[in-house]
Amino acid sequence: MKKHYFKSSMMATLMATALCTGIASCSDKDDVESTLNPAERTVSQAKKHDTALLLCTFGSTYKESLSVYDDVMNDFKKEFPDVDIYMSFTSRTCINRVQAATGIERYELDQWLKAIGNAGYKRVAVQSLHVIPGEEYLSLMNTDIKKYFMIQWFPHIDVLRGANLLSEEEDTKMVADVLYSHYAERLSDKNHIVLLMGHGNPDENYSANQKYAEVQKALQAKAAHKNIFVGTVDYGDMLFWPKEVEENPADRLTDVRTVRSQYPNCIYSQIMQYCEDNGLQPAHVKVYIAPFMSIAGDHAHNDLWGLKALAEGADVNKVELNTNEYSWRERLEKIGFQVQEDFESHPIKEAGADHGIADGCGIRALGSYPEIRRIWVKHLREQWDANAWENGKDYQ
Structure with missing residues (x-):
């Protein structure tokens, strides 16, 4: 009787311990997954080459921007076929709102940079899609890329920086x-x-x-x-x-x-x-x-029209x-x-559409012109051909 009770008690204890351990393990796993960089999976699945290109733009929540960004991506893919290409927004406001408006998940710039750096790329090119060398552009190149990515996080990775549209x-x-x-x-x-x-x-x-x-x-x-x-x-x-x-x-x-x-x-x-x-x-x-x-976003729709x-x-x-x-x-x-x-112009009957429309908008922005998009491509190609790669060790 005592032996049977002892065995039953031990079995119950072991099962309870296992159950608690399992619960703790699942909880710990959930905590870990919740803190993972969401861009890590995207980059790890897309990685095919040793060189990555990150296109950086201010961003937009407007659906009209989608076709322009697709055209930009395709232009760079044609010019650099052996490079993995990604696109990041520099505006956190746009990132936070864009998924609800377009259904596309965007990541913050530091998440892209860390994911790309951790993926094992030997070289990383960063191309600005800004129009002028203003505050956003300078912050991108001097702080996010040079200070953080090159010097603090991944000094061993060679980096190439492409200029804004009106740089020369x-x-x-x-x-x-x-x-x-x-x-x-x-x-x-x-x-x-x-x-x-x-x-x-x-x-x-x-x-x-x-x-x-x-x-x-x-x-x-x-x-x-x-x-x-x-x-x-x-x-x-x-x-x-x-x-x-x-x-x-x-x-x-x-x-x-x-x-x-x-x-x-x-x-x-x-x-x-x-x-x-x-x-x-x-x-x-x-x-x-x-x-x-670069695109017909909020300013074009509301401040202009x-x-x-x-x-x-x-x-x-x-x-x-x-x-x-x-x-x-x-x-x-x-x-x-x-x-x-x-x-x-924008179709008047669609004037009240939330965050614009994907097709049918006639507002033409700079990124709508193939000849203007080629200027951004040209800037990166010139740096590429000049072998202007550098890394964080050059600044240490």
């Missing part, structure tokens, strides 16, 4: 050639104006903003009527309305001639001066608007020109210009 004077000329060719027919009529909206850096200390002025100069040198202008959504001197008024709408300037004399570089001043110089009234001028950005306002049926007559609450389209129409929707 030749790039400005090439971009201007492409855009002028695209708008040439419309620019031949002085009653037409083309407006391009770049992003820009809010910090005026970044000389990178000068790149927009250089592009405008190159475009106007080609256009006989000089009727094409480049502004920004985030840089004071090149906003639609003067920075001082945009930031302090309570101190609005009502004398528009004062605005034009004190702030000649803002878009409003430039287009009104153009009309005056050519004896035109805004009502007689057709305006074509497009983003001077004001699609949210279109979807909500906003009355343009109630728009106040000198506030930052309205899109360029709304302000232009308030002044009296004819903003053209038959050339490149």
